[in-house]
Amino acid sequence: MIKxxxxxxxxxxxxxxxxxxxxxxxxxKHPVLLFTLPAGIVVFGxxxxxxxxxxxxxxxxWFASSLTTPEFIGVRNFVRAFIQDERFRNAFVLTIxxxxxxxxxxxxxxxxxxxxxxxxxxxxxxxxSIFLLPMxxxxxxIALVWMMMYNPTLGVMNYLTGxxxxxxYKWVSDARIVIPALAAVDTxxxxxxxxxxxxxxxxxxxxxxxxxxxxxxxTPAQMFWRITLPLxxxxxxxxxxxRSIDCxxxxxxxxxxxxxxxxxxxxxxxxxxxxxxLFYFHIGYxxxxxxxxxxxxxxxxxVLIKVRRGSW
Amino acid sequence: MTDDGQPGFGIALRGKRAAATSQFAGMxxxxxxxxxxxxxxxxxxxxxxxxxxDMWGRLLRLYGPPGxxxxxxxxxxxxxxxxxxxxxxxxxxxxxxxxxPQKSKVIGKVGYVLFPRGPKGQYGSTVAVWGLAMPKSSKNxxxxxxxxxxxxxxxxxxxxxxxxxxxxxxxxxxxxxxxxGKVPGDLSESLMQGSKMGTPLWNxxxxxxxxVRDTVGAAIVTSIQGGxxxxxxxxxxxxxxRIMAETENK
Amino acid sequence: MRGYMRSIRRxxxxxxxxxxxxxxxxxxxxxxxxxxxxxxxxxxENTAYPPVWIFQPTLSNYREVFVKNPFFTFTxxxxxxxxxxxxLALLLGLPGAYAIARFKRTGIALAILxxxxxxxxSYLIPWFILFTKxxxxxxxxxxxxxxxxxxxxxxxxxxIGFFEDVPGELIEASRIDGCSHFGAFVKxxxxxxxxxxxxxxxxxxxxxxxxxxxxxIIAGFKTRTLPIAVYSFLSYEEINWGGLTAxxxxxxxxxxxxxxxxxxxxxxxxxxGALKG
Numbered sequence: 001m002i003k004x005x006x007x008x009x010x011x012x013x014x015x016x017x018x019x020x021x022x023x024x025x026x027x028x029k030h031p032v033l034l035f036t037l038p039a040g041i042v043v044f045g046x047x048x049x050x051x052x053x054x055x056x057x058x059x060x061x062w063f064a065s066s067l068t069t070p071e072f073i074g075v076r077n078f079v080r081a082f083i084q085d086e087r088f089r090n091a092f093v094l095t096i097x098x099x100x101x102x103x104x105x106x107x108x109x110x111x112x113x114x115x116x117x118x119x120x121x122x123x124x125x126x127x128x129s130i131f132l133l134p135m136x137x138x139x140x141x142i143a144l145v146w147m148m149m150y151n152p153t154l155g156v157m158n159y160l161t162g163x164x165x166x167x168x169y170k171w172v173s174d175a176r177i178v179i180p181a182l183a184a185v186d187t188x189x190x191x192x193x194x195x196x197x198x199x200x201x202x203x204x205x206x207x208x209x210x211x212x213x214x215x216x217x218x219t220p221a222q223m224f225w226r227i228t229l230p231l232x233x234x235x236x237x238x239x240x241x242x243r244s245i246d247c248x249x250x251x252x253x254x255x256x257x258x259x260x261x262x263x264x265x266x267x268x269x270x271x272x273x274x275x276x277x278l279f280y281f282h283i284g285y286x287x288x289x290x291x292x293x294x295x296x297x298x299x300x301x302x303v304l305i306k307v308r309r310g311s312w
Numbered sequence: 313m314t315d316d317g318q319p320g321f322g323i324a325l326r327g328k329r330a331a332a333t334s335q336f337a338g339m340x341x342x343x344x345x346x347x348x349x350x351x352x353x354x355x356x357x358x359x360x361x362x363x364x365x366d367m368w369g370r371l372l373r374l375y376g377p378p379g380x381x382x383x384x385x386x387x388x389x390x391x392x393x394x395x396x397x398x399x400x401x402x403x404x405x406x407x408x409x410x411x412x413p414q415k416s417k418v419i420g421k422v423g424y425v426l427f428p429r430g431p432k433g434q435y436g437s438t439v440a441v442w443g444l445a446m447p448k449s450s451k452n453x454x455x456x457x458x459x460x461x462x463x464x465x466x467x468x469x470x471x472x473x474x475x476x477x478x479x480x481x482x483x484x485x486x487x488x489x490x491x492x493g494k495v496p497g498d499l500s501e502s503l504m505q506g507s508k509m510g511t512p513l514w515n516x517x518x519x520x521x522x523x524v525r526d527t528v529g530a531a532i533v534t535s536i537q538g539g540x541x542x543x544x545x546x547x548x549x550x551x552x553x554r555i556m557a558e559t560e561n562k
Numbered sequence: 563m564r565g566y567m568r569s570i571r572r573x574x575x576x577x578x579x580x581x582x583x584x585x586x587x588x589x590x591x592x593x594x595x596x597x598x599x600x601x602x603x604x605x606x607e608n609t610a611y612p613p614v615w616i617f618q619p620t621l622s623n624y625r626e627v628f629v630k631n632p633f634f635t636f637t638x639x640x641x642x643x644x645x646x647x648x649x650l651a652l653l654l655g656l657p658g659a660y661a662i663a664r665f666k667r668t669g670i671a672l673a674i675l676x677x678x679x680x681x682x683x684s685y686l687i688p689w690f691i692l693f694t695k696x697x698x699x700x701x702x703x704x705x706x707x708x709x710x711x712x713x714x715x716x717x718x719x720x721x722i723g724f725f726e727d728v729p730g731e732l733i734e735a736s737r738i739d740g741c742s743h744f745g746a747f748v749k750x751x752x753x754x755x756x757x758x759x760x761x762x763x764x765x766x767x768x769x770x771x772x773x774x775x776x777x778x779i780i781a782g783f784k785t786r787t788l789p790i791a792v793y794s795f796l797s798y799e800e801i802n803w804g805g806l807t808a809x810x811x812x813x814x815x816x817x818x819x820x821x822x823x824x825x826x827x828x829x830x831x832x833x834x835g836a837l838k839g
Contacts, residue, residue, distance in 0.1 A: 031661060031665070031743040032661045032665045032667065034657075035657040035658060035660060035661035035743075035747070036657070036658040036661050036662065036667075036670070038653075038654045038657065038658070039654040039655055039657070039658035039714060039718065040658070042654050042710065042714060043677070043714060043715075046685070046707060046710060046711055046714070047677050047680075047685060047711055047715075049688070050684060050685045050687075050688035050689060051680055051684055051685070053688040054684045054687065054688060057687075057688075063520075063558070063559050064691075113586060116582065116586070117583075117586075119579065121579050121580070121583070125825060125826065127583060127587070128825050128826075128829055129821065129822045129825035130587055130590075130591065130822075131586075131587065131590065132821060132825060132829065133590070133591070133594060133818055133821065133822075134590050134593075134594075136768050136772075136817050136818065136820075136821045137594065137772075137814045137817065137818060138771065138772040138788070138789055138792075138810075138813050138814050138817060139772055139774060139789075140772075140774050140789040140792055140793050140810075140813075141597070141789075141792055141809075141810035141811075141813050141814045142593065142814075144792065144793075144796065144806055144807075144810055145593050145594075145596060145597040145600075145807065145810055146593060148596075148600070148803055148806070148807070149593060149596060151379075152377065152378040152379040153377055153378065153379075153391070153396070153611065154608075154609055154610075154611050154613075156596060156613045159611070159612055159613050168378075170378050170379045171379075172379075172382060173378065173379025173380070173381060173382035173383075174379070175381070175537060188589070188590065188593065191590075192590065196829055200829075245678065245679055249681050249682070251682065251683075251774075251775055252774045252775065256774075256793060256796075258382060259328070259329070260329075261328055261329055261381065261382050261533065262327075262328075262329075262381035262382050262533050262536075262537070263329065263381065263530050263533035263534065263537070264530060270681055270683065273681070273683055274683055274775075275526070277683060277687050278683075278686075278687070278690070278779060279522050279523075280520060280522050280523040283687060283691075286683075286687065287684075287687065290680075290681055290683055290684040290687075291684075293681050293684075294679065294680050294681060294684065297679040297680075297681070298676070298679055301675075301679060386796060386801050387801055390609075390801035394605075394609050414605075415605050415802065417606075
């Protein structure tokens, strides 16, 4: 009796056999379709279509600043990128270097801070408000301020390092340390996110394992490595996933601070692709670079998702 | 050497890859080289050319501010106008920055000269003008042409030059005292001289200018960093040839 | 008194904790503090080395920013685009997220994650070409559409999590009472996820406000947004650190204030998106 009621819900008009409007009829039969259609159309037009277009263009050669039309060349763009283009290989390596460095620093720092902050104190809300400021501040503005601080002759960073007897450094003007200097800015910006996500994860941890471990006489270190870390793994992996995706695609801070320089020492794939496509107007080649970058991001993501599901 | 007792620098120049290339053109020509041979092959791999790259790099490495390889004109001009560098080579259109009463510390203390001549007396001056161009595919050719004529007419150039100090290229305006009004005397003089014997090749005369400027700029950066200049220059030439082959003669 | 101190220590609120908190916050706040400080210095003070810490503050940089540049226009542009794209994203995304959560179409959720992985430029180049052909460069419409590329997946991703939290029984109950699907959505689900909507709207607004790449290419002279204005400040004002930091402060201030007031919602939105993954 109750089951019958539950399987026959819906507008009174339909149940009582009254003539229903075409609209409500449709809404009842295909709710998923109707609710998601507007978003779906927009997503398709706005996002899916350009991606297909990019993939299509990656098989062509088109120097768009002349009056020529795109020319189909198959996979020659990809061959050129991997085999002939030294600047591409440089960009590929730098992208990985930057991403690994930045995510490692953020993760370690972020989790450490989360553990430190995982205790009750007053003003948690205020603290969190201030703590997430670096994340929400406009990246362009941040990049400019850091550029100022990193200035080799006038910047306050050299002043501060000088106080502890180090430096002076050329920071982002030094081809040898430009990537770490940029990774430091990214770390400054996003460590709070990792900390907040980890704190949220810590809050959901069960107490029993710790209680039994205490009874068994475990040290804090043991509790951390054997209980906390494994339990936090899913949370940390998600944070790592999101940050990896973003770091691989970092553009704003690098472009504003160095434009890929000095020379090409900080030209990651995204920055290189920007130059090739929107500065040199080699649309076809740029499209192929984008396909490669997308594949890279996808590949890294799949690996991380798998790691999250499986074991270390 | 500077007011606040801090050591200053001998010279400030652009070093940022593509940005540096256009200013480096002066050095290149002063040393007796140029961008392309008459047969449109890279010409700057000659001894004179390599010497030019080497000199630019050495000047910055030894006498310039640290981090020059990342400096665009705004950084370099800033260092100069704050009195922290003794010399500054760049486009003369930047003089309003240097003579800005609100920001510049060296106002009134600056002399303007022609680009120094090379070992054999060659002139390095480049005539770097911005032009108006109409693409073949334009659908409004007549109005565009009329606009182009109006925009470059003597009256407009005179207005811009005398009121805003935007350097124009009409000799008649330069000869007029009103046109010279805001421009420092020695700048006008050197500009008039430079226009006469300068080369218009302030950028490599290729179709893919942006890309080639970056390629040449990379060699400049290597020179500033103290790397193998000849190898870098040869690489720039090879890249330039490839880019030209891809984007021209189609 | 002793009892009070003992109870504080037991709950971990020793003074030492607060010292640690401050020490942690200092490096994260310093660049923003430096930005603010420099905006009140003159050019002379800004180019002094060692850096000047104590000085007579001046408003001349702010005056200059607004007088010499149409900063009000830039702010308006940023506002229009941010509100426009956020509003549109909510309008399209809320029903979609509801349906995906309620009818468990997790495949679509994964597709959204994939969309997040594509580099921005892969959307930018085709759109740039299309907008140029349609003569839509430098229009609000074009900008709002491109910002939607970031906003819509964000709304969907975060709101799916919130809608999943809505107890199924409540919806079933309303259905039995005679609600249409749409009615259940509007009358039952939406009010329950209001905090989520607030969080998402704010996040979307912030991301649009901060957007650089898309605005760089699509916006022109008329629709230039604040990040572009700040960036071009670099080229045409030489290294006027005072003016630059004043502009930077102006553009970050709204976002910072927003997040200070609604930190709880933002944190929930960001972490929920992460935990539900």
